[in-house]
Amino acid sequence: MRVLCVVPKSQRAMKMRPQTWRALCERFRVIANETDRNWTSEELAERIGNVDAVLTGWGAPPFTKAVWERANRLRLIVHMAGSVKFLFPDDTVQRFCIPRHITVVSCAQALAVNVAEMTIALMVLAARRLFDHIAAYREKGVWRDLALPTNFPTINGSTVGIIGASRVGREVLRLLRTFRDVRLLLHDPFVTAEQANELGATLTDLESLFAESDFVSLHAPLTPATVGMIGEHHFRLMKDGAIFINTARGKLVDTDALVRVLQTRPIFVVLDVTDPEPLPPDHPLRFLPNCYITPHIAGAGVYGYLQIGEMTFRALVDFFERGVRPDGAIDWATYDILA
Template identity: 45%
Template sequence: MPQQSTAAVGSTAAVGSTDPTDPDRRRPRAVLAMHPQLAPQLIDARTLARLTSLADLDPSVVLDDFTTPEAAAALADAEVIVTSWGCPPIDETVLAAAPRLRAVIHAAGSVKHHITDACWERGLQVTSAAWANALPVAEYTVAAVLFANKQVLRLAADFRELRARHDWQAAYPRIGNYRRTVGIVGASQIGRRVLELLRPFDLHLLLHDPYVDAAEAAALGAHPVELDELCALSDVVSIHAPQLPATRHMIDRRRLALMPDGATVVNTSRGSLIDQDALVAELVSGRLNAVLDVTAPEVLPEDSPLYDLPNVLLTPHIAGSMGTELHRMAAAAADELACYVAGQPFAHPVLAQEIHRTA
């Protein structure tokens, strides 16, 4: 894959003020590309005002199809595309219609759905708000880890059934978060944030990531181990690796069998990283527990046992940015647009040479 040029912004964006009152400030032409119904949910009034002050941007034009006459007119003069979920691929045809395009600012996570090889060949500057989307996922994960070690799912089901006083200490002698072992699979932006948030607790943190050495793992507050050892030692296994051919079913039947009785699997990454049939078998038996925000397929059939098992917390892919959290990603995009207008490098660039191993 061609290497990303580092000269595109510097060659086209004059260094200057981002102060909207500065009459000499440069305002590049920009266009929004995402699901039209998403735009008003993503971009609140404060951020919209900032975007339109930084760039010549018409908020009423939101593209989700680059083949229309409206898109052709918008792309002809566009220097920046601000994208989010629902942006079509930016391929050779789109780039031919956008001769002035120099940067793509993604107000969401992965850019793999719309950034093509042609973008790198053009030397486009690309940035993503993946770091901002990682924050709510990490918060969801930390809540799941702490609840898992308190065995909240099983205890709540028992309490619902008994509806009476009970010796819960005797029934659950091993619950708690003191000196429990949590295994983090993948030092992604989310995985790193999870480690950071878990650091103040009295937990033993393990990390498996083939790209992280012992010194870096120690700096993250974790002990590096191979994946088999992580599965065998962890009370909670939380998955934060990217969806790649090499990571499909990385948590397979054998590794699930390595996990201690009563362990919990937390998956906020992608359903394909787990052998779901093998996981369902373990969950139906009652040996393991799970917190699953993602599954394979993403929408399970109505007869899936995962809906009804008392040892499973199943949510519909909501760990990432939702509601007010969407506004953080739009604000992050506005920050990057300010960098571009000032002729400064992006704070969170996406690099061609690294995209093969990221989400």
């Protein structure tokens, strides 16, 4: 089987252990991108003829009509990253992927582990105001700033609301179950109460989740239906001192409404994603003391990156040698609600 690896050499090395890459090359005929740049769609079209599988990654070229016209043998695409939607512009899923029975695998689950770990870290860091303590000591030489409270919320004994039973949302729930006396709430319109209970959570409406939670963490997909799903009235329902975390997508939140609430309410937010991204230099969110912003790095980290490589290798073996559907294969019936 011929496998075309579009992923640039440096990105590939980040995601695949040397032994995994060797094993892949031993079992398949691999044509690799040995440069440190992504190919264009035109370059992909030139190389995709007589190829059975394509490996893509961050910054990969879209599968344009010209690419599909030359993909005469293509059966499998493994995306060595998260969302695959940028790969398929316009109606190429309906015109090519589905009619040709193309299997597309996303390695989002591997990155979900990294995002979930950072989500828990941000809960702890924000609640304990560690960002402020570090800044006070580094910039002002203040040891244990007495203006900062010590009766901060802890995950132990708290109520945590999760919005979206996505891959990340489910992994966050799994991690939260290891804490003591945690009450877990879940909002997801596609999950039943029984399914939520299996995840250790109680299914609830969005308003109740915001009103009752000490921590609210957003893990919903960005679709036309979810743009701006979190608005001003949700933030105004939050308890004093409660913490909102967004490691999903910035457009899920009404940014202007968030600014208004943060200027008047004693709540805290941690944003790994914003709208726009990055924020302009003069944007008020950059200066509000109850808003902490990180540069969209929740998915980063060695463990998740290397899991991408392992997941990619397993997908190729499962599909071509074992004849089974690989983990992470996209269900086209639910494609519209995927992140």
